[in-house]
Amino acid sequence: MSRISNTKGGNDEPGGIPSPNKVNKPPKQDLFTGFKSTVMETFFPDDPFRSFKNVPTSRKFVLGLRSVFPFLDWARGYNLTKFKGDFIAGLTIASLCIPQDIGYAKLANLPVQYGLYSSFVPPLVYAFMGSSRDIAIGPVAVVSLLLGTLLQKEIDPVKDKANYLSLAFTATFFAGITQATLGFFRLGFLIDFLSHAAIVGFMAGAAITIALQQLKGLFGIKVFTKKTDIVHVLKSVFHNAHHGWNWETILIGVSFLAFLLLAKFIGKKNKKLFWVPAIAPLISVIISTACVYGFRADKKGVQIVGHIPQGINPSSVQKIFFSGKHLFVGFRIGVIAGLIALTEAVSIARTFAAMKDYHIDGNKEMVALGTMNIIGSMSSCYVTTGSFSRSAVNYYAGCHTAVSNIVMSMVVMLTLEVITPLFKYTPNAILASIIINAVLGLIDIDAIKLIWKIDKFDFLACMGAFFGVVFVSVEIGLLIAVCISFAKILLQVTRPRIALLGNIPNTSVYRNVLQYPDAFRIPGLLIVRVDSGIYFSNANYIRERTLRWLTEEEEASKDNGQRIQYVIIEMSPVTDIDTSGIHGLEALHQSLNKKDIQLAVANPGPVVTEKLYLSKFVELIGEENVFLTVADAVRSCSPPSGP
Template sequence: MLKKYITALEWIPQYDKSHLRGDFSAGLIVAIMLIPQGMAYAMLAGLPPVIGLYAATVPLLIYALFGTSRHLAVGPVAVVSLLVLSGVSTIAEPGTSEYIAYVLLLMLMVGVIQFLMGVLRLGFLVNFLSHAVISAFTSAAAIIIGLSQLKHLIGVKLEADKNVFMILYESVARIQEINPITFGIGISGILILIVMKKYLPKIPAPLVVVGLSIMIVQFLQLNQSGVSIVGHVPEGLPGLSIPAVTIDGLIKLLPVALTISFIGFMESIAMAKAIAAKEKYKVDPNKELIGLGLANVGGSFFSGYPVTGGFSRSAVNYQSGAKTPLASLITAVLILLTLLFFTGFFYYLPNAVLAAIIMVAVYNLIDVKEAKHLFQIRSLDGWTWVITFIGTLAIGVEQGILIGVIFSLLVYLWKSAYPHMAELGFLEEEKVYRNIKRFPEAKVNPKVMIYRIDSDLFFANMTFLEDKLCDKIQDKPDTKWIVLDFSGVNGIDAVSIHALEEMMESCGRGEIGFLFAGVKGPVRDLLNRAHWEEKYGDNYKYLTIEHALRVIEEGDDHGRHDVKGKK
C-alpha cells in the first residue's frame, strides 16, 4: 500500500550504484544553479532572499520521496514567484512579517489543493488550460517579471511595481536618478550571463556572476556608494513555522492559490512528461499532484514559499546526467550545507545581480513565435494567445489567465454551437462519399440529400442543425429523402433527440423521409431508450450510407414508402 504513494520505496531498494556519479554531478550543478536563482526568485516574490533557499530544501526532499519523475527539479520558479507577489501584496506589505505569514498560508493552501486533486484524480482539470493560454500567459508574465526588476537594475525605488506601462513611464521620467554604478553592475551581469550561456554553457554562469560581483562590491565598498546589497542572510537550517490558518486569510488567498496550483502543475507536468518520453518511463499526473502537493505542504512548515518543477533546472538536471531522484536529494543536502556554513558569503551580493539573473532567466519564456504559429494554423487560437497576453499585461497576472481561460472556453462553445456539417456526393472512381464543396466532381442524386454531421449533438447546436437542413430542403424542392451520416456523432443528449424528432416533422412536412446511417452504439442506445424503434422502425439502424440508399432504392422499386415518417 505504501509503495502506491511513496515512490522512493520502489527506486531506493533497486538503486544501481553505477548511477551515483551522474546523480551526484547533476545534484551539484543544480544546487549551484539553484542557490542564486532561489535567492533571486524570493526577492521577486517580495520575500527575504533566504526564504528562497529554505524553499529549495524540504520541498525537494519530499518530492523525491513521492514524485514519479526521475529528473524533475523542484524549487522556486519565476512565474510562481510573480503570482505570489501579485496575490499577497494586495493584502499585506511585501517583506513584512504579516506578508510572510500569508505566504506560508498560501503555500499550505497550494499544497492541500494539489494533494486533493491528486487523491481525487482531478489531474484532467488542467486540460482546460489550453496551450495557447499558457504560452501567452507565460510570455506576458516574463515581461512583467523582467520589468519588475528594473528598480533593482537602475537603483531607483519606483512607485509603480505591477503595471508594466507605469513602470516604463516612471523609469523614463526618473532617468536622472539612476545610480550609474548599480546600473553598470546589473548590465555587466546580464552581458556575462548571456555570453557565458552561449560560449561556455557548461560553466554555471549565475554562480560566476554572483562570486565576481560580491568580490568587487566588497573590495571597493560600493555599498557605501548607493549600491543596494542583500546584507545579512540568516545562518542555519530553516526553522519550524506554523502557518496561521484563518477564515479571512483562506478567502483572500483562494484565487491565487488555485491559480498557482494549476499553473505550477502545468509547468511541472509538461517538463516531466517531455523528459520521461525521451527516457521511456511513465509519469503519473495524479501522483505528481500528490508529490507536489506534499512538497508544498511540507515546505509551509519550514519557512518556504510555493514551489514547482522548473523548466530550465529540470533540463540542466537531465543533461547533467541525473538518473534518479537521488540527484534532487543531493541538491537539497548541498543547499542545507550552504545554509549552515556559507550564508555569510552572500552579504555583499548586489540586488542588481539578482535582478540580472531573473531577467536573463525569464527572457526565454517570451514566445512570440508560438503566436505566429497559432495564427498560421487557426486564427481563433492566435487570438486566444493575443487576448490572454494583452489581458495579463494590462490588467494583471491572475486576471489575465482567467480572461484567457474564459475566452478559450467561449471559442469552444461557439465552435460546438456551430458544428461542421457537409453535404456528401459519390465519387465513382474511389467509391466513397465526400464533401461536395471539396470534391465538386462528386455526384449528387437530386431526390436524395446526404448530410454528414461532424460533432456531438446537444441542446446548444440543434437549432443550427435544424436551420441548416431546412434551408437546404427549400433550396432543393425535389428532395424526397435525407440520409444523415452520424458516423461523426459520438454523443447526444435527450434534448437533441426530441429536437431531431421535431425537425423531421417540421422540415420534412411529412413528405420527406429521414434515414440515419453509421449511428454509433452509445448514441443508438439512447435512441432506443427514446423508443425510436417503435416510432421509426429501422430508420436509424443502417450501418452505412450505401445500406440506407439501397433500402430507398428497393422501396421506390416496389412502390413502398414505409421508411418515411413514423410506424
C-alpha cells in the first residue's frame, strides 16, 4: 500500500531508502520563508536583482543605470551599419506619423500641433528608457478617441479651450503616473486581467467608431453630433445629406482613401514594398494640399486645417490641474487612458520581440512609458503609446534599435520649426481618409473567427465589448470588456472542471471518461479529478458536485448490488488549497462517513501535502488513504472481487 512517509527512511526498501511508491512529506519550512517565496514568485518571477548578486559595490551603480536606461547596453555595440537601418526606418515612420498625428489630435479634440508635439518629446524619452527595439511611439487612434470622448463630457473643447487643454495634460500626467507605478511596483500582471478576446472586440468596435466619426471630415459636414454611437452618428450624417455635404470634399476624401487602401494592399502583397503604404499618407497630404491651394477649394466649402503655430513644444507644467475640482476628473480619465495605452504598447512590444527573438521586461516597459507620459504632460503632449501600424513599418524598414524613434523625433522637430505653415491648406478630408485607412487594420476578422472556434465565452466577451463600443460609447464598451473578463475569471475559479476517471484498458492509466469512452469505471470506487486549486470560492461546489455523482452512482448500483465503498480524489492538478478548501474536504469526508464510504486522495503536490498535514486532515482520513497514484489507490481500495 502506498502511503505518505513523514520520515527519511522506510521499511519498504533496505538501507532506509524511501520507497518510490510513497508520497513524501515536503521539507518543513517556517511561515516566513514560505510567505517570502510566494511574494517573490508573484512580484519578482524573473529575479530582477540576479545581475547584482556577487558583484562589487562599485559595479552595482553601473548595473543600476543600465537597468533604468537600457540604451547603455545596446549603445556599446552600436555601429554605422545599424545606424543606416535606424535612419531609414526613422525617416519612413516620420513620413507616416506626421499626417497621422495631425488627424489624431483632431480626434482628441485638440489643436493639431499637439499631435506633432506628442511625437517629439515622448519618443526621445522612450528611446533611452524603453527595452523594445521595434516599437514606434506616438499618438494612436484608440487612445485619442477615448481621451477626446471622456474629456468633452467634462469640458466643452470649443467654448472652454484653455481648461479642456489643461484637463488633457492632467489626464496625461496621471496616465503616466499609473503606468510608472504599475511598473515600479511590478504590478504589470494586472493588465492581463483584460482578456485578449475583450481587447480584440474593443479594438474592432473602436475602429468602426473612429471611422464613422471621420464621416464628418470626409463629407465636409460642419454641424455634427458629439456622441460616438453608430445610431447618432449615422443620423447626423444623413440629416446633413441635402445641405451639409460638400461634393468637392467628398471627391478629395474618397479619391485619396481609395489611393491609401490600394497602397496598403500593395504593401500586404509584397513585404518588400512596405514603404509604399508608409509614404502614401504624406504623398496624399502633399498632393491634396497643393490641389486645395491651387484651385482655392477652401473658398468653395472645403474645410482645411488652417494655421499651425511654428516652434517646438512649449512648457505646460503650469497648465496641469494639481488641485481643484478637475484634479479627480483628470486622475480618473488618466487611469483609464493609461491602462488602455499600456495594454496596447506592451502587446505590440512583445509581438515584435518574439519575431526577433529577444526579451521584453514588461515592468521596465511600463516605467519607460509612464516616464515619457509624465514628461510629455509637462511639455504640451497628450497620452502617447506604441502604434502598431508605425511599429510594423519600423520593423519592415529594418530598424535595429530605438534610434529610429530619435530620428523620427528629429524629423518631427524640423517639421514643427520649419514646415508647419505648409499644412495650412491641408483639407480635413485627407486627414479623415488617413485615419480611416489606419484604423481598418484594428478590425481583426481572423482573430474573431478563431475566438469563435476555440471558446464561445471568449467570443461573448469579444462581441460584448464590440457592441458596447459601437452602439453605446467607448467607455461603456471598455466597461463591458472588463466586466466580462472578470466574469470569466470568476466563473473559472468558482466552477472549476471536475472529471470522473476510468481505467484505460490494459494500462494503469486513469483518464476522463468523457474524453475516453473506452475507459471503464472500477466497481465500488468513485474516482474524481479536480482540475484547479481548491479555494474558498469553489470548495463547496467541488463537494456538492462529488456528492451528486455519488448519488447518481448509488442509484445506478441498485441493479447490480455493487455499492460505492471509496471516493478517490486525484489531486495532481490541484496546485494549492486554502483553509476553506480544507474545510470543504473535511465536510466531504463527514458526508461520506455517514454513508460508510471512505475518502482517499492521490498524488497531492508538495504545497497541498504540507497544508493537509498542518491542518491534520491526513490524520482525519488516515495516512493509509493518501496514495502516490490513482493506480495505487485502486489496487488498495478495490474490493476482493474487483479486477
